[in-house]
Amino acid sequence: MHVQLRRARRRTDTQDIELSMDMMVVFSGEDDRNSYSAIVERLTKKLExxxxxxxxxxxxxVGYLARERKGHQEExxxxxxxxxxQYKRIACMEETEVVIDDDPAMPNKVFGRSTSLNIPHEFLCPITLEIMTDPVIVAIELGNHREVI
Structure with a gap:
């Protein structure tokens, strides 16, 4: 049992070393396409x-962290x-925009969202929306067939 605990302790230490090495590579800015994606995947697993x-x-x-620092340790x-x-790009999410200022007029504005995800009303079809809200049509799946509509 003592040997198993020793092995487990060594294994945790090597994982931490691997994590720190991966973080160093990612933060260094070097972009080797072959290894970079594997490193990002490992970091995703380790950071859960x-x-x-x-x-x-x-x-x-991270927003709270940026607000707390208020310009200190910007890098x-x-x-x-x-x-x-980078994780958000992989997950196809909207990226975070950051404004770090010491301006007291905008103390809480750290993250900005783009309005590009809003669908304009011109592109919404009222007939389709009306049909899909009818519970009978939805229940028998008639809304999925073009002939029925």
Missing amino acids: LHYVKDLEVETVV STYKIIGLLN
């Missing part, structure tokens, strides 16, 4: 950022946000 909800939580936490804050944006 598998789902979109996890990325949304991390976005909020490391930008590196963290850049890494988060």
Whole structure:
């Protein structure tokens, strides 16, 4: 049992070394396409950022971090946000825009959202929306067939 505990301890240490090496490569900015994607996938597994909800939580936490720092340690804050944006690109999410100022007029404006995800009303079809809200048509799946519409 003592040997197994020793092996487990060594294995954890090597994982931490691997994590730190991966973080160094990502933060260095060197972009070797073959190894870079594998490194980002390993970091995703180790940081447990598998789902979109996890990325949304991390976005909020990074926002709080950026607000707390208020211009101090900007370089490391930008590196963290850049890494988060890389994960968001992989997950096909909207990237985070950062404004870090000491301006007291805008103390809480750290993240900006683009309005490009809003669908204009001209592109919404009222007939299709009306048909799909009818519970009978939805229940018997008649809304999926063009002949019926």
